[in-house]
Amino acid sequence: xxxxxxxxxxxxxxxxxxxxxxxxxxxxxxxxxxxxxxxxxxxxxxxxxxxxxxxxxxxxxxxxxxxxxxxxxxxxxxxxxxxxxxxxxxxxxxxxxxxxxxxxxxxxxxxxxxxxxxxxxxxxxxxxxxxxxxxxxxxxxxxxxxxxxxxxxxxxxxxxxxxxxxxxxxxxxxxx
Amino acid sequence: xxxxxxxxxxxxxxxxxxxxxxxxxxxxxxxxxxxxxxxxxxxxxxxxxxxxxxxxxxxxxxxxxxxxxxxxxxxxxxxxxxxxxxxxxxxxxxxxxxxxxxxxxxxxxxxxxxxxxxxxxxxxxxxxxxxxxxxxxxxxxxxxxxxxxxxxxxxxxxxxxxxxxxxxxxxxxxxx
Numbered sequence: 001x002x003x004x005x006x007x008x009x010x011x012x013x014x015x016x017x018x019x020x021x022x023x024x025x026x027x028x029x030x031x032x033x034x035x036x037x038x039x040x041x042x043x044x045x046x047x048x049x050x051x052x053x054x055x056x057x058x059x060x061x062x063x064x065x066x067x068x069x070x071x072x073x074x075x076x077x078x079x080x081x082x083x084x085x086x087x088x089x090x091x092x093x094x095x096x097x098x099x100x101x102x103x104x105x106x107x108x109x110x111x112x113x114x115x116x117x118x119x120x121x122x123x124x125x126x127x128x129x130x131x132x133x134x135x136x137x138x139x140x141x142x143x144x145x146x147x148x149x150x151x152x153x154x155x156x157x158x159x160x161x162x163x164x165x166x167x168x169x170x171x172x173x174x175x176x
Numbered sequence: 177x178x179x180x181x182x183x184x185x186x187x188x189x190x191x192x193x194x195x196x197x198x199x200x201x202x203x204x205x206x207x208x209x210x211x212x213x214x215x216x217x218x219x220x221x222x223x224x225x226x227x228x229x230x231x232x233x234x235x236x237x238x239x240x241x242x243x244x245x246x247x248x249x250x251x252x253x254x255x256x257x258x259x260x261x262x263x264x265x266x267x268x269x270x271x272x273x274x275x276x277x278x279x280x281x282x283x284x285x286x287x288x289x290x291x292x293x294x295x296x297x298x299x300x301x302x303x304x305x306x307x308x309x310x311x312x313x314x315x316x317x318x319x320x321x322x323x324x325x326x327x328x329x330x331x332x333x334x335x336x337x338x339x340x341x342x343x344x345x346x347x348x349x350x351x352x
Contacts, residue, residue: 012335015212017193036191039215041227041309049225049311051217082349129305133217135225137309156332156342159188166332167343173258 002112002119002144010046010143013072013118014038016166018154021071021081022050023102024061025110030102032094032113033058034085036157038070046140047125054134057089062136066124067108070138071116075153075165080115107141117152118145178288178295178320186222186319189248189294190214192342194330197247197257198226199278200237201286206278208270208289209234210261212333214246222316223301230310233265238312242300243284246314247292251329251341256291283317293328294321 005013014020023032037051048070052059062068073081080098087094095102095111102111105121112119122138129135154166181189190196199208209232217223224246228235238244249257256274263270271278271287278287281297288295298314305311330342 009335012333012338015193016332016334016340017191037216039225039227040213041311047309049215051215078346078348086349126305126309129302133223133302133313135217151340155346155348156192157188158192158345159185161347161349162188162345163348164192164327164345165343167341169334169338169340170254170331171337172254172331172339173262173337 002146005118005143005145007046007140007143008044010120010140011040011043013120013145014048015040016154017156018072019081019157019163021073021084021113021116022052022058023069023071023110023113024058024065026061026065029061030095030111031057031061031089032084032100033089034081041137048120048122048138048140050136050138051134052136059134062124065109067110068122068138069105069108069110069112070120070122071113072118072152072154073116074149075155077115078155078163105142112144117149118143178322181294181319181321183222183316183319184220186296186316187216187219189296189319189321190224191216192330193332194248195257195333195339197249197260197289197292198228198234199245199247199286199289200234200241202237202241205237206271206287207233207237207265208260208276209265210257217313224296224298224314224316226312226314227310228312235310238300241285243286244298244314245281245284245286245288246296246298247289248294248328248330249292250325251331253291254331254339281318288320293325294319
């Protein structure tokens with residue numbers, strides 16, 4: 001069960017580099033894709049940069065709707081997440097095919113993915129580098145996190161079929 | 177011992193979100209800082225986006241020299257890396273203070289950090305978003321990796337003093 005999460009802590013969800021699932025909506029269509037090329041850009045309001053292929057349906061849906069939801073899966077969802085990364089939403093309804101549950105958000109029309117432990121409702125903030133680098137900068141308007149997941153087993157891509165699961169948690173210093 | 181690494185595989189070193197150490201050189205000064213806000217931007221030639229505070233010496237040295245080296249530490253180096261993230265190069269010589277070894281690169285004047293398992297020699301490629309978001313896009317010209325580190329124990333920031341070490345490696349699918 002996800003609860004509202006403070007916006008000034010959103011960086012702690014993303015900066016470790018988890019695989020994310022980006023969901024979008026436009027007119028009567030919903031879609032979700034899986035990717036790893038993202039970075040925090042600013043703390044508060046939280047800005048997130050995402051590189052999304054201009055060959056993808058998601059790119060077109062973001063261009064049209066100017067919003068998305070960034071969902072963060074844990075290892076239990078890895079199979080479905082990778083399935084969503086290997087097929088285009090132009091061919092299948094990925095929510096139906098992979099039995100993912102779209103949930104209505106509060107700030108955007110794009111759906112949250114219920115099965116992910118965290119979801120960030122985002123508005124497109126700056127598309128200046130979208131045509132050259134496929135880079136969108138989003139502003140997080142509302143964040144939801146399952147408070148039961150204190151050490152979420154996010155998974156992280158190392159290229160090709162190789163991933164690792166987030167391992168041992170350590171306290172290392174006051175900040176970075 | 178690091179060996180040359182193919183440029184079209186550089187994404188596999190960075191997209192999992194490791195803490196990185198960015199080294200710079202300008203005139204007679206060398207510096208190194210630690211950060212986590214980075215993303216792959218393109219595969220080949222590899223482009224990497226890095227958000228670097230405009231309050232830092234590194235920001236000024238990149239502006240002046242138009243280059244850097246992105247070094248990737250593993251857990252053995254965590255203490256030194258975090259030390260480098262919590263003090264400014266305007267106050268101390270971090271290579272000397274933290275007993276890090278600067279090594280001459282082949283494509284840029286910024287030094288490689290010998291103790292890191294991978295080092296990417298980079299030229300500044302696009303600074304269009306540097307003034308608004310502190311976002312630099314670098315092009316990797318030359319990559320070096322220790323081939324003995326097949327499953328590098330990179331470490332990943334979860335905010336404040338919380339980190340995790342890269343855990344269990346898994347093969348999950350053909351691609352993402």
